[in-house]
Amino acid sequence: MRKWIAIAGLLGMAGQLSAQTKPLMGFTESASAKQTAIEKQFDGMLKASNVDEYLKTMSARPHHIGSPGGKAVADYILNQFKSWGYDASIETFMVLFPTPKERVLEMTDPVKYKAILAEPALKEDPTSNQQSEQLPIYNAWSADGDVTGELVFVNYGVPADYEQLERLGIDVKGKIVIAKYGRSWRGIKPKVAQEHGAIGCIIYSDPKDDGYYQGDVYPKGAFKNEWGAQRGSVMDMPIYPGDPLTPNIGATADAKRLDRLEATNLLKIPVLPISYHDAQPLLKSLEGPVAPEAWRGALPFTYHIGPGKTKVHLKLSFSWDLKPAYDVIAKIKGAELPDEWVMRGNHHDGWVNGAGDPLSGLAAMMEEARAVGELVKSGWKPRRTIVYAAWDGEEPGLLGSTEWVEQHAKELQEKLVVYINSDGNGRGYLGAEGSHALEPFMNEVAADVKDPQTGISVLDRKIDRQILDAASTSAKKELLNKKTINIGALGSGSDYSPFIQHLGIPSFNLGFGGEDPGGEYHSIYDSYHDYAVFKDPGFRYGVTLAQLAGRTTMRMADANLLPFDFKALYKTINGYAGEVVALAADMREATLVENQIIKEKRYAYGADQTKNEAAPAIKDEVPYLNFAALQNAMSEFEKATKHLGELLSSGKLSDAQKNDVNKKLYQAEQQLLTEKGLPRRGWYRHSIYAPGFYTGYGVKTLPGIREALEQRNWKEAQEQADVDAGVIKNFAGYLEGIASGGR
């Protein structure tokens, strides 16, 4: 009670201040002042030392899904939330999770080399010696396999690299490929290799990308030493994430399961990640053409592509067991609108000790949750229900979150206002991605959070960074006049994916970084020692993330009128529409010109004759596509946002009307789902955002149209343009319905 009095005292002051400032989005003037005061108190409660303690405790032992350490972490989180006054419990799913039984990689010709496939313990890093509990270096969802073949270096292993190989007359069919980590999500590399007939895939970390080329190596510096290797999932997540055996439904103990070989998101070939220590002898022995400049790494020899006398043997087998995924779910019931939920989540499983990924984000979320719990104890009552989630099994493929979302889909589409994700955190600049109807809201939040190093807002600091990074004077000049940022679109790679892309729940993904590069990712060196020294010394950005995500959570929980701005969404989608129209036109022109160059033999004559590089193949011409329906739908969308904006800013809505409108607002994004989902991957239903089929984590906006164009499937591009036109027209009608219903 004393604490509540303290808040009341602050309120008077905040009331005076707010007379001079604009109220928070979605708040009345008085509610805004109250909220601001709460936030001030909230800030005062956050302690870097707590972030440190949670992080140190949870990263003390390896804690991947299915491990004793993982169960211990889940229990720790559960108990912490309970101690902070939450209604907390663990929801368990039974999910497939393969772990290695046998891992052999050896070069058999021209010389023998047996890969070590292990990261040594370092005396500087006290948790690096827990070998008995560490998952070894492997890629989850590799197929079992025992293959021997000639080795071919395929650069980053993305489709464009195979086009280059084709021009060089190199076929990977029946061969084993070695690809560099980077440029695409790792799972794309074996997928594309398999599509091209490769029988095995090795992925290594080149020192150019996150080793000595970038900076001093661990433990002297943060970058990858010669032994470090990146574990990780190679599930074909762009088809669907979650337990491969239970697409679209929750993997409860008694769920109906597919046979593993039926799962369309699992590979048929073996895949193994290795360190550059292990990659070096293989790459060095390759013959064949010298790799193009863009393919070369930082190892001290000439990179060749192969194939040739270099042969490797790759033998992998796995235990394909069901493991329990422990999702910790903690709630504070809303005082006024208990059936509207604001949800905040971060996963808790790591590949090994996982200090940076994911615990740095989780520790910040826990400190945020503790302070929220404290506020509640001192009398503050959120209007809506706040739900915190610590997900298990994110690393192998968003297992815990996807199964939970699939299990509770109906309730979530009814109740969930927004899902706010984080997945690790670091030092530096704001990273904010999410639903663009909430872009102005996120700008407002970011303007109210101070960067701990410079003292300016994290929003302003982000703009300043963008100014320094801008390539041209005119771009810099434009940014100098900007007061806001554009938030990114959500692709995949973390637990927001099922919320936004499967259910159409408005979502955010938040974090800080950019001053904390390194090579620890998914290795045993992603440890407390590494994090405390190189990532966020003093855990100041842990507190900053708590401030940012806490404000986001509390404002969404308390808003009178939810701060959705569909004009911002219109502007963003209209930009995407402009991009796909331009993409079709650019591809048409480029195809014509490129075909002319080929037909006139300019490649044959102009090419370096010392290189055996064929001209590209003639490409089919790009027809004119009909984007009129899409463009007309966009016009209707624009009008609807205008009408809705008039209603929402009229100030004439009663509290009851506001409650009614709010529900329609937060459910609006569900109207952007398509009935059938994306072609060949119907789990992904959002018409605006999806992870790229050939980029993985990287987002594709208006994915149906854009990817059909990129794949030169003109018929499908037209179909998808029409599908999206229908979705957007319907969406415009939905917004008009809110606008007119409120009159």
Added chain:
Amino acid sequence: MRKWIAIAGLLGMAGQLSAQTKPLMGFTESASAKQTAIEKQFDGMLKASNVDEYLKTMSARPHHIGSPGGKAVADYILNQFKSWGYDASIETFMVLFPTPKERVLEMTDPVKYKAILAEPALKEDPTSNQQSEQLPIYNAWSADGDVTGELVFVNYGVPADYEQLERLGIDVKGKIVIAKYGRSWRGIKPKVAQEHGAIGCIIYSDPKDDGYYQGDVYPKGAFKNEWGAQRGSVMDMPIYPGDPLTPNIGATADAKRLDRLEATNLLKIPVLPISYHDAQPLLKSLEGPVAPEAWRGALPFTYHIGPGKTKVHLKLSFSWDLKPAYDVIAKIKGAELPDEWVMRGNHHDGWVNGAGDPLSGLAAMMEEARAVGELVKSGWKPRRTIVYAAWDGEEPGLLGSTEWVEQHAKELQEKLVVYINSDGNGRGYLGAEGSHALEPFMNEVAADVKDPQTGISVLDRKIDRQILDAASTSAKKELLNKKTINIGALGSGSDYSPFIQHLGIPSFNLGFGGEDPGGEYHSIYDSYHDYAVFKDPGFRYGVTLAQLAGRTTMRMADANLLPFDFKALYKTINGYAGEVVALAADMREATLVENQIIKEKRYAYGADQTKNEAAPAIKDEVPYLNFAALQNAMSEFEKATKHLGELLSSGKLSDAQKNDVNKKLYQAEQQLLTEKGLPRRGWYRHSIYAPGFYTGYGVKTLPGIREALEQRNWKEAQEQADVDAGVIKNFAGYLEGIASGGR
């Protein structure tokens, strides 16, 4: 006589052909047919085996200036020319040429390392073991010195790198710098280091630039092995080239000489080039900030900048002796216009065996000269005098050519129609730079020479290469419709420099390359073995260069009306004028924006706080400059080219009038010289072309204006704009004079 009949036979055919084609530029229809037939015969005489033989003979031993091998090569060339019927002689100058007495480079702290400074003999390369005759690894014109200091890595050692160092708070004063070869002419590196107070300079070849990163190393491949190092001159050639003791006058035995310490183009600090084997321990031991990404090379460790505990000791002393430079000059007297000369040259001195540089170009020139001699023997008589030159002492600083040009300046400005240079040759694409009034002519010549690999013209192949290299679809599309190329502007780095930049003689520099990269440049591995295997196997491009330069020489020698096209020159200079006007405007805008970014502390806030990088300093604003005089002069220039074009294409000039006009045409470029030359380097008098003060070889066009802008010297930029306006106005008047004189 029989051969002449053969030509006559061909003439008939050529006459028929020419009825369907345009006559050659500057030739009447019948003269054109004759010329074309001569060229056909000329082509038939050229033998790759001769190119091979000359190259093998001359590269058999090291032959730098002042060496027994050099004298032997000069005598060989002299005797060959004599045997081919030329009036040939050697003209000797006495020039300063320093050679090493002592070379010591060692790291004293934190560990001892003594640099090896030697390239081992390779069993695959039979001339690599001639150690007793090889010049050791050194930079000519380094100062004598014995210095010890902390080491700082300065990237490529160009001015922008020192701006970066300043932002990092690193001062090289009193320190020794280590710079990478590349990006600028080597002499710029110690010059800029000296300007910043460094006491010594080491230049090394990073494997990223011409070592294993680029391809397999010698002798397996063409790139630099760990021992290879690049010799070369570090004279401040942008001040003046040639013997430092005799600027502006020929270095005859009794010429008046400066004291060496008075020479303004000599360094005060010691400089030494080293291999990456020797650089590696030094660079690896450096501390201080991690080098920015653009600074990093391909050695297998993290590049740091220093300074720190790494100390080096550099001790160098030289014999500063006068050496004879033997210029071989060979003439065929013109039958009709003996006092109009067409000159063709290539140097003969190499740093060691010099097979690629310069002998591959010289061998091609000799085969061309032999065939010309043959043609003369069989009855063809050039209208103008043809002069072949094989220059000595090009490598240390264009010694032989500059002294010869200075000695014969008056006669050359009277008689010399054009100077056609080459300096080595290789496999691949046409490289053509020169006076832009001869750009259409060079296009015509290049259209008539076949590429030996593809069978299309070297012109078309160059266009095809440009299409493949073009970055955008629109650029490719534009090039697809082009039938011509733009020739490059002449900077420096070879013997054309005194002709064009000091005397205003129209000049060309010709050669082939692009399919022959490697790391042999100025090392003992620039050998016959290397050349025959990696550069121009079969010596086919040697023949192609002979065809190209031979046609250029013979057409210029025989033309009725010299093929100068001042419209092309106008177009080119007008492009340059547009560039400098835009440069001033861009710098003005960039300065305003950049200063705003600094003043608003966006650097302070936006910068990575883990890096200790200060904001750049506020820059003085860029005033508006008055380019009106320059633009008005360009208008007059354009009109004059129109009037002159009307006269030249009228077909109304008598032969006597043509002879009169011709002399005015070839002397026109002399009108582009300024009275005082460029500021602070009056030896360079051409207002349009000069080597860059801070780029060395790299050309600066409209150098007076452009460099003043780049150095932010607004007063001088305005002065130079007015000087150039005067020159161009005067030039326009000169052209009008020809146009009206001919009426």
